[in-house]
Amino acid sequence: MVRRIFGLESEYGFVFQNKSQKAYPPERALEFLFQGILMNSWSRDAFLPNGARIYQDTGSHPEYSTPECDRVRDVVVHDKAGERILSRAVDFAFDHLHDEGVDGSLFVLKNNTDSAGNSYGCHENYLIDRNVTFWRLSRTLIPFFVTRQIFAGAGGLVPDGEGKVMFALSPRALHIREKISCSTTSSRPIINTRDEPHADPQKYRRLHIIVGDSNMSELSNYLKVGATALVLQVIEEGGLHDRMSLEDPIRSIREISLDPTLTRRVRLEGGREMTALEIQWEYLESVRSFLTREGPVPPASQDILELWERVLTELGRDPEHLSREMDWCIKYRTMERYRDAKGLEWAHPVLSMLDYQYHDVHVDRGLYNILVRSGNVNRLVEEEEVLSAMEVPPQTTRAKLRGAHIRQAMKEHRSFTVDWTYMRLNDPPQETVHWSDPFRNWENGSPE
Amino acid sequence: MTDPFDHQPLKKLLFPMWIVWGALLLTLRAGDPSTVSNPHAGAEGGDEGLPGFSSPHYQPVANANVPTLPGSAAFNPAPQISPVQPQSPGPLGQFPGAFAPPSPSQTLPVQLYAVPVPPSVLGMPPGAIQPGAPNVSLGFIGGGVPQLGSPGSTITPAATFFAMGPTALLNQFVQPPMVPFGQVGVQPQPYVSGLSVVGANFNPFTPTCNYYFFPNCGQSGGFSTNFRYSTR
Numbered sequence: 001m002v003r004r005i006f007g008l009e010s011e012y013g014f015v016f017q018n019k020s021q022k023a024y025p026p027e028r029a030l031e032f033l034f035q036g037i038l039m040n041s042w043s044r045d046a047f048l049p050n051g052a053r054i055y056q057d058t059g060s061h062p063e064y065s066t067p068e069c070d071r072v073r074d075v076v077v078h079d080k081a082g083e084r085i086l087s088r089a090v091d092f093a094f095d096h097l098h099d100e101g102v103d104g105s106l107f108v109l110k111n112n113t114d115s116a117g118n119s120y121g122c123h124e125n126y127l128i129d130r131n132v133t134f135w136r137l138s139r140t141l142i143p144f145f146v147t148r149q150i151f152a153g154a155g156g157l158v159p160d161g162e163g164k165v166m167f168a169l170s171p172r173a174l175h176i177r178e179k180i181s182c183s184t185t186s187s188r189p190i191i192n193t194r195d196e197p198h199a200d201p202q203k204y205r206r207l208h209i210i211v212g213d214s215n216m217s218e219l220s221n222y223l224k225v226g227a228t229a230l231v232l233q234v235i236e237e238g239g240l241h242d243r244m245s246l247e248d249p250i251r252s253i254r255e256i257s258l259d260p261t262l263t264r265r266v267r268l269e270g271g272r273e274m275t276a277l278e279i280q281w282e283y284l285e286s287v288r289s290f291l292t293r294e295g296p297v298p299p300a301s302q303d304i305l306e307l308w309e310r311v312l313t314e315l316g317r318d319p320e321h322l323s324r325e326m327d328w329c330i331k332y333r334t335m336e337r338y339r340d341a342k343g344l345e346w347a348h349p350v351l352s353m354l355d356y357q358y359h360d361v362h363v364d365r366g367l368y369n370i371l372v373r374s375g376n377v378n379r380l381v382e383e384e385e386v387l388s389a390m391e392v393p394p395q396t397t398r399a400k401l402r403g404a405h406i407r408q409a410m411k412e413h414r415s416f417t418v419d420w421t422y423m424r425l426n427d428p429p430q431e432t433v434h435w436s437d438p439f440r441n442w443e444n445g446s447p448e
Numbered sequence: 449m450t451d452p453f454d455h456q457p458l459k460k461l462l463f464p465m466w467i468v469w470g471a472l473l474l475t476l477r478a479g480d481p482s483t484v485s486n487p488h489a490g491a492e493g494g495d496e497g498l499p500g501f502s503s504p505h506y507q508p509v510a511n512a513n514v515p516t517l518p519g520s521a522a523f524n525p526a527p528q529i530s531p532v533q534p535q536s537p538g539p540l541g542q543f544p545g546a547f548a549p550p551s552p553s554q555t556l557p558v559q560l561y562a563v564p565v566p567p568s569v570l571g572m573p574p575g576a577i578q579p580g581a582p583n584v585s586l587g588f589i590g591g592g593v594p595q596l597g598s599p600g601s602t603i604t605p606a607a608t609f610f611a612m613g614p615t616a617l618l619n620q621f622v623q624p625p626m627v628p629f630g631q632v633g634v635q636p637q638p639y640v641s642g643l644s645v646v647g648a649n650f651n652p653f654t655p656t657c658n659y660y661f662f663p664n665c666g667q668s669g670g671f672s673t674n675f676r677y678s679t680r
Contacts, residue, residue: 107639350640353638354640357639
C-alpha cells in the first residue's frame with residue numbers, strides 16, 4: 001500500500017441529565033468533562049501527548065481527532081483510544097458533579113444523530129496526490145462512498161414517516177444532501193472540499209470525507225478506511241475511472257441505507273441498474289486486478305483485500321454471518337434478540353434507547369463494550385494497544401515529535417502553542433519547531 | 449476682491465533682500481573647495497530624474513567615529529527556525545535546559561482577599577430561584593403536524609429524559625424534552641440498565657454460534673439456523 005497519512009475526526013454527542021432539584025448549567029458539566037482530559041486547565045482545545053487533538057466543536061460537543069497515522073491499523077487503534085479517553089473523562093466529570101452536590105449523569109455517544117434530528121459527523125481525512133484531477137477523483141469515488149455503507153454503516157432505527165421505524169444501514173446517509181460541497185452542515189455533502197493538507201500544498205491535498213458513520217466496531221473502521229485507501233491508490237495511479245457513475249447519488253444513498261436486505265437496485269448514468277453489493281464487487285475486482293498486475297501486493301494491502309472479499313461474500317450469503325464483526329450487523333442482531341426476548345415491537349422506545357446505548361463510550365456501561373466483554377464481538381486490536389495509544393503517539397509520523405514535545409513542555413511547566421505543523425514556546429525567545437512534513441518522524445539529521 | 453499678497457510697499461521692501469540673499473549663496477558656493485557633484489548623478493553631474501537638482505551632501509563631523517553600515521544581506525523570505533540544539537539529548541534530542549521553567553514563586557506579590565458578593569437588587573441570595581420542571585403538553589403544532597404522541601394525546605415530560613447531540617445543551621431548558629433517539633414521536637426513555645450476560649432468564653446477549661467457528665460451537669462452526677432477519 002502506498003504510504004499515506006490518514007486521520008479520523010469523531011464528533012461525539014454529549015448529554016447531561018440533571019436529576020437534582022438544583023439548577024445546574026450543562027456547560028459546567030461539559031467543563032468537567034474537558035478537565036478530565038486536560039488536567040489543571042480550563043482549555044477546551046488542546047493537543048494531547050499522544051499527538052491527538054480534543055476540542056469543543058461548534059454546538060457544544062467534544063470532538064477528537066486522531067494523530068496522523070500512516071497505517072490503517074494505527075487509525076483504528078487511535079480512534080478507539082479517543083473513546084477510552086472520553087470514557088475516563090466521563091467518570092472524572094461524574095465524580096466532580098457529585099462533589100458539588102449535583103445528582104446528574106453524563107453520557108458521551110460516538111454516534112451521528114441526536115434526538116432533535118441533528119447529525120454530526122465522523123470525518124475521514126486522506127492525504128492525496130495534488131496532481132490528481134479532483135473532478136475525476138470525485139466522480140470515481142462517489143459510487144464507492146454511496147455503496148460503502150453496506151459494510152461501514154453503523155446501523156440504526158429511523159422513522160419511516162408513518163409512525164413506524166425502519167432499520168437503516170447508515171443513519172448518517174439520510175442526512176446527505178449534496179455530492180460535493182464546501183459545507184458541512186447546511187447542505188451536507190459526500191465529499192467536502194476542505195483542502196487543508198497540513199503539508200506541502202504543492203504536492204498534496206486533503207481529501208475530506210464526511211459521509212461516513214462513526215464506527216464502534218474495529219473491523220468496520222478498518223475496512224472503511226482500508227478499502228478507501230486502496231481505491232484512492234488505484235485512482236491516483238490511473239487504474240480506475242468513473243464507469244459506474246450513478247444517475248442520482250443522493251437518492252441512491254438513501255435507498256441503499258434503508259434496505260438492509262441489500263437487494264435494492266440503483267440506476268447508473270447509462271441506465272444500467274446494480275445493487276450496492278454488486279457495485280462494491282466491481283470496485284474490489286478493479287482494485288485487486290490493478291494491484292496484482294502492478295506486482296506483488298504488499299501484505300497490508302492483501303490483508304484489506306481479503307477482508308473486503310470475505311465481508312462482501314458474507315453479505316451476499318447472509319448478513320447474520322457478520323454479526324460479530326460489522327457494526328450494523330452486530331446492532332441488528334443484538335436489538336432483534338432483545339426485542340424477541342422482551343416481546344417488543346420495533347417501534348418500542350426501549351429499542352431506540354438500546355440503539356443509543358450501543359454508542360455510549362463508557363467502558364462499563366456502553367452496549368458495544370458490554371458485547372465486547374461478553375465475547376460477542378470480534379476485535380481487530382488488543383486492548384493493551386488502545387490503552388497505550390491514549391498516551392503514546394504513532395511512531396512513524398510527525399505525531400511522534402508533537403507528542404514528545406508536548407510531554408516535555410508539560411513536564412517542565414512551559415507555556416506553549418501547538419498545532420498540526422508547529423509548536424512554539426510562548427516565553428521569550430519563543431523557540432519554534434516546525435513539522436511541515438507529516439511523514440517525517442525525526443527532527444535533525446537522518447532518521448533513526 | 450483685494451489680493452492680500454498684492455502689497456506694493458511690501459514688494460519694494462523684499463526685492464533688495466532677495467538680491468542680497470542670492471549674492472550670499474553664490475559667494476558660499478564659490479568658496480567651498482570640497483563641493484562635489486552628486487555621486488549618483490551621471491557624467492554631466494545632473495540628476496537622472498530632476499535636471500538641475502543636486503542631492504544634498506552631508507559633511508561628516510570631524511573626528512567623529514561613524515560606524516560603517518554592513519552591506520545589505522540577501523533577502524531571506526522565510527528564515528529557517530532551528531529547533532533547540534540539545535547538549536544532553538532527550539528522547540527526541542531536545543535540549544532539556546531549553547524547557548527549563550522559571551522557579552515558581554512560593555509567595556504571591558499581593559495578599560489575596562475575598563470580595564463579598566453583593567445581594568441582588570431584589571435582595572435574593574444566589575440560588576434562591578430554581579426553575580421547576582417544565583410542564584409541557586404536546587399534541588399538534590401549527591399545521592397539524594404531530595410532534596410527540598398521537599393526535600389528542602398529551603405527554604408530560606418524564607423526570608428523566610434523554611437528550612443528546614450538539615444541541616442537547618441548548619435544548620435542554622428551552623425546548624420540550626428530547627425523544628430518546630433521532631426520530632420525533634418516541635416517548636422519553638430512561639437509560640436501559642442491567643444489561644448483562646449473566647443471571648437473566650431471558651438473556652439477549654448470550655453468545656451464540658454462527659457461521660464461523662467459535663469455542664463451544666462445534667466443528668461445523670455452529671452455523672445458526674434461527675436467524676430470522678434475512679429475507680432472501
